[in-house]
Every structure is written in C-alpha cells, then in structure tokens.
Amino acid sequence: MTLDRDPIRIAVVGCGNMGAALARGLAATDGLQVLAIDPDMDRARGLLGDAPVMLRATPAALGEEQPPALVVLAVKPQALPLVLPPVASVLPAETAVVSIAAGTSCASLRAALGPQRPVFRAMPNMPAMVGRSMTVMYADGPGEDVRALCQRVFATVGQTVWVTAEAQIDLATAVSGSGPAYVFAFVEQFACAAARIGLPVGLADALVRATVVGAADMLVDGANRAEALKAAVTSPGGTTQAALDVLEGRHALPSLLKRTLAAALRRARELARADGGRPIKLRLKRS
Incomplete structure (x- = not known):
C-alpha cells in the first residue's frame, strides 16, 4: 500500500460525467495526484476541463511509474467484464479498488x-x-487506513455515509443514486403543467426552477423536516391545501414513489444476479 507517499496517487477508470466529476474533485485536493483512464480521450479531456489530471487511454497506464493507492472503477456495470481483466493484470495485489457500478x-x-x-x-x-454528491459506501474487510482514504476520495465531491450491509447499497442506488433523475422528472413535468395552465413556457420554467431550488435550500441544514416546512406553506382550506389533496391522494405521489423505488431496486438486484449484464464494447486495449 502506498498511503505513506506524498502525493498519494488515485486512479479513476472511466471518465464520463461521474468519473470526470470525481477526478476534478480529487485534482483540487492537496496531497492527491490523479490518473484518469478512458479510451475516448477527447471526450474525457472536454469533461475534465483544465483540471490537472493525467489522462491515458488504457489500463496499462496503471502499471506505469508509481502504482495508485486506490483505483476507482467509474464505469457502468455492463463495462466491468471488459475493464476488470486488464486492470487486474497490472495492479499490485495490495492496491485497493472501489467500484461505483x-x-x-x-x-x-x-x-x-x-x-x-x-x-x-x-x-x-x-x-x-x-x-453536492451523497455517496453511500460499503467496505468488505479492508483496514481503517484504506477506509479513510476511500472516504477522503468521495468527500471531494460532497457528503459520504457508510452502511454496514452490502444489500443497503442496492437500496441506496434506488434512492440517492437514481434520485436526482426523479427530481429532474418532477421539475420537467411541473414546468409543463405550469405552461398548460397558461403561463408562457419560459416563465413557467423560470418559476419552477427557482421554486425547487429555493425549497431545496431550506432543506440543506436539516434544521426542519420536510413535513414541518410543508405545513408552514399550507393554510387550511387554501390553494396549497387544495393542490396537496391531489398530489398526496391515495393513488398519487405516495403510491407513485413507492412503485418508483421498487422498480429501481428490482433492476439493481437484476443487475447483481446477471453479474453486470452484457458487456459493452469499450475497445479498451489489453496490455
């Protein structure tokens, strides 16, 4: 393990939106040196911007010079069957690996x-x-020093929390992992509905965005639960109450969200049973 060196080298395999975000966060952190691996180097460099990240096309670069202390596999589950063999072939046995698949x-x-x-x-x-990420992490056995490094890595892009059972990762995938898409879908449909009642499209979009961002900011410090904030907006018999009677009706939001999370969890478990599904062609060259 290379935790006693300065800087500590971290490698990110896969430099799409998530991998690039992590690489940028790491590169802005003192004491860390970042190596990113992606076959589409033009796209990766565009996502990395001017972040001081070493970029290479193949996993063979993991075996060059100082080996990384930690490798982050930031690829989709379908890509792992192609990525894991070349990664394994060049990494020292003690190098820790964390997967976000x-x-x-x-x-x-x-x-x-x-x-x-x-x-x-x-x-x-x-x-x-x-x-502003929320990263949920699970460790199956590694020592405290490696756990601390893993936490340090993901803390560069937001909050972190550890779970004690691996099954909770699938639960977190359905909630926080996929959750931003649920919020974006809500905003999209909210703006469409606002336009349908007569607001100009641009104004409808601006009002919805500002409303959602402002409401989210009120949740950030955790001082008030969502239920209390909702009650503060709602006057008995008023317009908000009339709207909530529809939104929170028996077959509306409560039922919809329950079915939404169940579908995401079901798919996460299907991926686990399928060992990541069909490989996709990343054209990663083997060393």
Missing part, C-alpha cells in the same frame, strides 16, 4: 481482481458534478 457485489469484484484485494463499493450521485 450498480449491482456488482464485492464477491464478484474479488473473483476478477484477486481474493486478497481490498475492495469497496460506493454509490455517488449526479450532484457530484457540482460538489
């Missing part, structure tokens, strides 16, 4: 990377792109 167990990672490999699972979410 949904539905891929620690046992599956060890089967591909070696039985003694320190492995983690993490589920960040899209607000990592603006430094």
